[in-house]
Amino acid sequence: MKQIALYGKGGIGKSTTSANLSAALAEKGLDILQIGCDPKRDSTRMLMQGRFIPTVMDFVRTGGETEIHLEDIMFTGYRGVRCVEAGGPEPGVGCAGRGIIATFQILERLGALKGDIIVYDVLGDVVCGGFAMPMREGYAQEVYLVTSGELMSLYAANNICKAIKRLSVRAKNQCRLAGVICNAKNMEREEELVREFSKRINSRLIRFIPRDRIVQLSELHKKTVIEYAPESPQAEVYRCLADDVSSNERFTIPTPIEIDELESLAFDHI
C-alpha cells in the first residue's frame, strides 16, 4: 500500500489536484482512499458529484465517537474512490489540529486505512502538530508539494520541507519528500522556476500541470476533469501524474532554503 500526502499553500489547487489524481489512479483499476484533512471539508467534493459528505468530526460532534461506523464517514465516489473528510470545529473555536489527530485514531480503529493508494489532502499551512499528523506515525510516507511559481506559494512549500526534514531525523519516521507538482498560474518562466526550486530543496519537479479553463468548467459541473472531460489534454496530464506517482520510487530528505535565497531565485526568474 502506498500512502501519499499533498501539501501546499491554501488555494493553490491541492484538492483539485488530489481529486483528479485519485480519479486517474482509480481509472487504472487501483483501490483508492482519499482523505481530506482540512476543516474546510471540500477535498473530495468533485469525486462525490459536488456533495459535501458528512465528516468524521461531524459524527464526533453530534453522536459521540463510540457509535461511528465506517459507512457513516466513508463514501464511495467516482470509480469507486472511497472518500473521507476529517472536518473539524467551527472556525474560531476549539482545536482543528487535535481534530485531525482524533480523525486518524478513529480511522485506524475502524480499519479504514487500506487500499492500493491512500491520498491525504492536507491543509496548506502546517500550523500545528495536528496538521503534521499525516506525516507522522508512518501514515503518509511520500509527500508531494503542490505549488505555483508565486513566491508565497513557494514559501509555503519550503516551510513544509522544514517539517519533513525535522520529522525525518526521528528513528521510526519514514516520511520523505516525493516530489513537487507545479499547478501553474500561467506566469512567465514558471516551470523553470519551480524546477529550479525543486532542485534546491533536494527534490524534483514531478509534473507541470498547465492552467486550463477545463478545470474550472469541470468544477462548475461538480466533476473532476477526468470524469467531465476524459478526452481533454488536461485529463491526460492528470493521468501522467498518476503514472508518475504510482511508479515513483525516488524519495528524499528535503533541504529547505533560506527566505533570501528563495526571493533571489524568484527574482532570477522574473
Place this chain on the structure above:
Amino acid sequence: MNLNPLPSTISRNGGCTLTGALAVTTSVRDSITIIHGPDGCSHHNFSLLHATLLDNDCMTVPRVMSSGLGEHEVIFGGEKALLNAIHRAAEEQPGIIFVLSTCITDTIGDDVAGICGHAGVPVSLIPGSGFLGGNFETGFSNALMALSDTIRTSTGPPLPGSREKNGLVNLIGEKNLEYEVEQNFAEIKRLLSLLDMRVHVRFVHKSSVNELGTLPDGSLNIIREPSLTHVGDYLQKLFGIPYVNSFPVGMTGTLLFIGETAKKAGISEEEPVQKERESQQQMLDEFSDLAGKRVSLPLLPGSPGYREICEVMDAAGLMVETGGIDLPVPIPFPVGTAGISRMLHGWRRVLS
C-alpha cells in the same frame, strides 16, 4: 512553605499555577471555584489542598469543581462545558464563582473572559495556565488581582481626598497553605496592637465575600511578602490605600516594620519600637543557654534570610564554626519576634 523544607530549590512556589490561585480562592468561605480544564487538574489540586488543610488542622473541604473537558471539548471548544459548570455552581448560590482557566483552555483559545459574565452571582476569572510561564506564585497573585477587581466593581471607585487614618489594617496575601499561617497572623496582630491598630480584612484567609467587600474601609495594607508588591500597588491604585510591603522578618526587620507601619499610619514610632526592642531582649534572655554552642551556618551568603539568620545567631551568642552542628532553617523565614522565638526553640532541640 515550611512543612517540609527540601535541600534543593524545589518549593511549592514553583508549582502549578492553579494551586496558587486555589490557595486564595478556596479560602473565600462562600465561594465555588471552577477549574476549566480536564478533571485531573481539579482532582490533583483538590487532593493537594485537602491534604495540606488537614495537615494544618483545617477540616474544611475545598469547594472546587471541574468543567470536565475531554477530547471532544478540546476539538470543538470548551465554552459550552464552562457555561454548564457556571450554571451548576450558581445553583448552589455562592457569594462568588471563581473560574480558573488552565493550560489546555488557553492553548485552544477558549474565550473564557467572554463567558464569565454575571450569573446571578459575580463570576471572577483568574488566569491559571502555567505553561505561559506562570507558577504557584503567579496563580496566587492572579487570584488576588482578580479579586481586587471584583471588589472594585462592586464598591465603585474610592471617594476623593485623603483617607482617614482609622487604624484598620488589611493583610494582603497570607500564605494559606503555610503551617504557621495562624501563628504569623497572631504575631502581626500583636505588633499592630503596639500601635493601637487592628486587623480589618484578611485578604484572603477564611474570609467571606461580604467581608472582602469592606477591604476599602481599611487605611493600611500589609503585604505578606515583597513578591506581592505589585498587588499592593494595584490596591493602592484602586482604593488609595498605602501599604507596607512585607510581614516583618528578622530582629531588626521587625523593628523597622513597626517603624514603617507607624509612619504610614501617622503615629509616633519611638515608643512602640522601644517596647518591641525590650521584648526581643527578653526573648533572647530566655535562650541564654544557647550561648557559646558551636554551629554551622545553614545558608549560603546572599541566600534569602542569610542576613537575618546571622543576626539571630549573633544575638544568641552562637559560634559559627566548620564542623559545628547544622541548624534547621525554616522556609520562608519566620515572621516577627515570635517567629524567631519559635526558631530558637527548634535550635535548642537540636543543640541540647
